[in-house]
Amino acid sequence: WAAPEAAAIVFREFPMTTMVGLDVTHRVLMGATDRDRMRAAGGPAATLAANLLDFAVARADAIAGRDGAPIHDATAVMSVVAPELFTSVKRPVEVELSGAITRGMTVVDDRPGGRAGEGPAPANACVLLDADEQAVIDGIVDAILALDDSR
Incomplete structure (x- = not known):
């Protein structure tokens, strides 16, 4: 959304972008x-992450x-470290560049026949649909705690 032209280039030039x-x-x-x-882990990385999370949670509560x-x-x-925690599909994706309201939005074409008269477009992206939320969170926390363990 800040640079939709750049996002459009990524989807066009780098096949199977996730x-x-x-x-x-x-x-x-x-x-x-x-x-x-x-x-509770008490290390410097874990303490910093806990403090940052305090701020992020307060903002998320205030905003949403x-x-x-x-x-x-x-x-x-x-999604790169543990792709098995996510559900994905390969689909054609474009970035809307001209819409007054939709500029910068990604458009995932799920139509089996594609655009009318054009047929299905080739898939150019791996689109994540779902995540094992708790397993992803555990992976993030474990990675942060490992930073302190490696000192």
Whole structure:
């Protein structure tokens, strides 16, 4: 959304880009239990992450009334580290560049026949549809705790 032209280039030039959309990352919410687990570990990385999570959860609650904060980037990284925790499909994806309201949105074409008169477009992306939310959160927390264990 900040640079839709750049996103369009990525989908066009890099076949089978993995798309981890907000519909998936907004379901992977870290909260008080995760913060407490990190804080109890007591290491510098875990303490920093717990403090950052405090801030993120407070913001998520203030903005969206959520009882947890989506951890977008770490969820995307987990899709590479542990792809078995995610459900995905291969689909054609385009980035809307001209819409007054939809500019920057990704459009995933699920139509079996594709666009009318054009037939199905070739898949150019691996689109994540779902995640094992708790397993993803556990993987993120375990990775943070491992930073302190490796010192």
